Amino acid sequence: MLIKKAADFRYSEITPKSVYLNRRKFLAAAPAALLAAREAFSPSGRAAAASLGGLAKSPFSTTEPVTSEQIVTHYNNFYEFGTSKDEPVKYAQNFKTSPWTVSVEGDVEKPRKLSMDEILKLAPLEERIYRHRCVEAWSIVVPWVGYSLSALLNQVKPTPKAKYVAFESFFSSKEMPHADGIPFPYVEGLRLDEAMHPLAMLCVGMYGDPLPPQDGAPVRMVLPWKYGFKSIKSLIRIKLVGGQPPTTWNIAAPSYYGFYSNVNPNVAPQHDQRMEARLPYPFRNHPTLMFNGYGDQVASLYAGMDLKKNY
Numbered sequence: 192m193l194i195k196k197a198a199d200f201r202y203s204e205i206t207p208k209s210v211y212l213n214r215r216k217f218l219a220a221a222p223a224a225l226l227a228a229r230e231a232f233s234p235s236g237r238a239a240a241a242s243l244g245g246l247a248k249s250p251f252s253t254t255e256p257v258t259s260e261q262i263v264t265h266y267n268n269f270y271e272f273g274t275s276k277d278e279p280v281k282y283a284q285n286f287k288t289s290p291w292t293v294s295v296e297g298d299v300e301k302p303r304k305l306s307m308d309e310i311l312k313l314a315p316l317e318e319r320i321y322r323h324r325c326v327e328a329w330s331i332v333v334p335w336v337g338y339s340l341s342a343l344l345n346q347v348k349p350t351p352k353a354k355y356v357a358f359e360s361f362f363s364s365k366e367m368p369h370a371d372g373i374p375f376p377y378v379e380g381l382r383l384d385e386a387m388h389p390l391a392m393l394c395v396g397m398y399g400d401p402l403p404p405q406d407g408a409p410v411r412m413v414l415p416w417k418y419g420f421k422s423i424k425s426l427i428r429i430k431l432v433g434g435q436p437p438t439t440w441n442i443a444a445p446s447y448y449g450f451y452s453n454v455n456p457n458v459a460p461q462h463d464q465r466m467e468a469r470l471p472y473p474f475r476n477h478p479t480l481m482f483n484g485y486g487d488q489v490a491s492l493y494a495g496m497d498l499k500k501n502y
């Protein structure tokens with residue numbers, strides 16, 4: 192997705208090498224050190240945080256095979272911590288995610304500043320196994336933990352003026368010296384009806400544990416029918432607004448990345464989107480489905496819209 196520096200530009204289908212190198216490293220270390228420490232350490236190398244107990248299963252979950260936690264925690268897009276896939280896991284480990292507050296503001300009756308504790312208790316936590324499709328044409332299947340964003344929005348009560356939701360990530364150049372490639376803070380947006388859709392998830396964990404920093408700790412969005420870049424990480428602000436908010440990749444390259452960014456195999460402003468590489472498989476082996484296979488649930492949100500124009 193890098194566009195700023197021509198020399199750096201690689202629309203890499205994926206970088207299978209790093210996946211396999213990381214995997215090999217992991218497997219090599221497994222017999223000795225890691226197996227001994229297995230109880231205390233997660234594959235991301237952090238001391239395992241208290242696991243998130245009592246998770247309700249979600250009817251939205253896919254039965255497709257879940258991608259290994261090792262891959263999902265070591266192959267990341269998080270430009271605040273570097274632009275290559277193996278940098279976030281290295282540079283985000285000391286990211287301070289506590290204390291943390293998310294401000295919910297704008298055109299709402301009851302604006303709130305929520306602590307992480309309040310976010311964790313706002314609604315029953317569910318495990319939802321969703322497909323995740325990056326615009327770079329790789330995909331993963333992840334057991335996220337969280338609940339529908341609508342649970343939070345209903346508490347703050349959007350006013351009739353609210354038509355869109357603007358999201359903002361944490362940013363600090365001091366804590367994120369490797370940030371590069373795009374303007375910061377990272378911002379995203381949804382139409383209010385998209386944000387209220389039950390599939391739109393406020394996510395606090397994965398694989399039964401709190402989110403690791405490289406995957407957007409302590410709280411992020413997950414929008415399975417849209418390209419991955421809509422699923423903004425390390426959220427600090429949610430603002431209900433009247434007009435369509437700016438979004439980071441649209442600012443960086445408007446002809447490639449639109450506001451909607453619904454997964455669409457038939458629209459390819461940048462590159463062919465018909466096939467994807469389901470990790471760890473390094474080549475495109477899997478047909479990409481309209482709305483990433485969530486059309487039954489979300490297609491009606493876009494009834495009557497020209498999705499070639501509104502990409």
Ligand SMILES: Nc1nc2c(c(=O)[nH]1)N[C@H]1C(S)=C(S)[C@@H](COP(=O)(O)O)O[C@H]1N2
Binds near residue numbers: 325
């Ligand atoms: N703040 C922020 N959020 C972000 C990104 C980012 O660089 N910064 N990258 C996006 C992209 S392109 C993808 S594919 C997903 C990756 O999520 P994962 O690393 O947990 O798989 O996060 C999205 N959210």
Ligand SMILES: [Mo]
Binds near residue numbers: 268327
């Ligand atoms: Mo992405």
